[in-house]
Amino acid sequence: MIVGERKPLAEIAAMLKPFGKVCVLGCGTCVTVCLSGGEKEAAETAAALSLLWQKEGKKGEVKTGTMLRQCEYEYIDDYAARLEEYDAVLSLACGVGVQAMTTRLPEKIILPGLNTKFMGYPIEQGVWKENCLGCGNCVLDLTVGICPITRCSKSMLNGPCGGSQDGKCEVSKDVDCAWHLIYERLLKMDMLECMEAVQPPKDWSSSHHGGVRTMVREDVRLESGQ
Ligand code: SF4
Ligand code: SF4
Numbered sequence: 001m002i003v004g005e006r007k008p009l010a011e012i013a014a015m016l017k018p019f020g021k022v023c024v025l026g027c028g029t030c031v032t033v034c035l036s037g038g039e040k041e042a043a044e045t046a047a048a049l050s051l052l053w054q055k056e057g058k059k060g061e062v063k064t065g066t067m068l069r070q071c072e073y074e075y076i077d078d079y080a081a082r083l084e085e086y087d088a089v090l091s092l093a094c095g096v097g098v099q100a101m102t103t104r105l106p107e108k109i110i111l112p113g114l115n116t117k118f119m120g121y122p123i124e125q126g127v128w129k130e131n132c133l134g135c136g137n138c139v140l141d142l143t144v145g146i147c148p149i150t151r152c153s154k155s156m157l158n159g160p161c162g163g164s165q166d167g168k169c170e171v172s173k174d175v176d177c178a179w180h181l182i183y184e185r186l187l188k189m190d191m192l193e194c195m196e197a198v199q200p201p202k203d204w205s206s207s208h209h210g211g212v213r214t215m216v217r218e219d220v221r222l223e224s225g226q
Contacts (some may be wrong), residue, residue: 001030001121002094003128004114006041009048012090015111016049019088020059024049024113026066027093034128037092037114039066045092045113070097076104083108136206136213142199144185149202151178157199 006012016022024046032038046064053060065082069075070093083089088109091098095116102110118130133150139157140147149155153171159179163170167180186192204210 001033001119002096002116003034003118003120003130004031004036004094004116006036006045006092006114007112009045009052012045012113013049013052016088016090019109021061021085021087022049022063022090023083023086023088024062024064024090025070025083025092026064027070027091027097028066028068029071031093031097031114034122037094039064042066042092045090067093071100073100073104076101080105133207135202135204136210137203139199139202142194142197143182144189144191144194146178146182146185148178148182151176151181157202 024042026032026039026042027037028039031041035041042064046062050062053062063086065079067075067079070091083105086108088111089101090111090113091101092113093101094114095112098110098112101108117128119132119134120128120130122128131147131150133147133155135149139149142157148157148159152159153169153175154161156179159182160177161170161179164177164180167177167184169175169177183192183195186194206213
């Protein structure tokens with residue numbers, strides 16, 4: 001899932017300063033699951049903002065709503081009429097949702113209420129870990145399901161580096177060395193010989209390093225008539 005964290009209220013208030021009638025819009029998917037931008041958080045943010053405006057003597061109105069997915073045009077189209085009355089929308093979706101909304105509703109001001117962090121999953125209640133950078137050419141088959149692109153601080157395909165100490169990465173004692181984890185898992189699975197395979201340099205053109213990416217699936221495009 002996409003993991004994000006709501007921006008501090010003061011930052012949101014500063015962003016919304018020029019606007020009088022605002023909708024705080026939650027998103028019903030990833031950011032709901034990561035407890036940062038769903039219906040509940042949208043209602044809490046709207047209530048906190050209203051209170052702040054009241055204290056500051058600012059005239060205005062803050063309402064709230066939730067769209068199932070702000071990153072898909074069909075949901076945006078279904079919801080658009082409900083946003084007409086607002087001067088601005090504070091989106092609690094990830095950056096993808098904010099941009100999809102801006103593209104589909106170019107006449108509206110859509111502002112980011114969330115800091116989008118990464119793709120990852122919760123390892124315990126309240127703790128999320130990054131584990132995929134969307135490199136476009138997955139190597140998890142070579143590394144027994146542990147991503148060296150994301151979880152090794154140097155994105156090394158042949159590790160560990162000389163900085164690995166007691167299972168920890170040299171960048172911090174709180175960060176596991178991904179290559180140590182890979183080694184331990186290979187050992188456990190009696191596959192240690194895989195560590196000896198030298199991987200060629202990765203072709204980074206399939207990742208963000210190759211520039212902005214677009215994925216086209218002709219087999220599912222409506223234009224293909226299939
Ligand atoms: S190898 Fe690439 S696609 Fe696979 S988990 Fe890592 S970053 Fe994601
Ligand atoms: S210590 Fe491990 S995780 Fe850190 S950069 Fe080196 S190989 Fe990667």
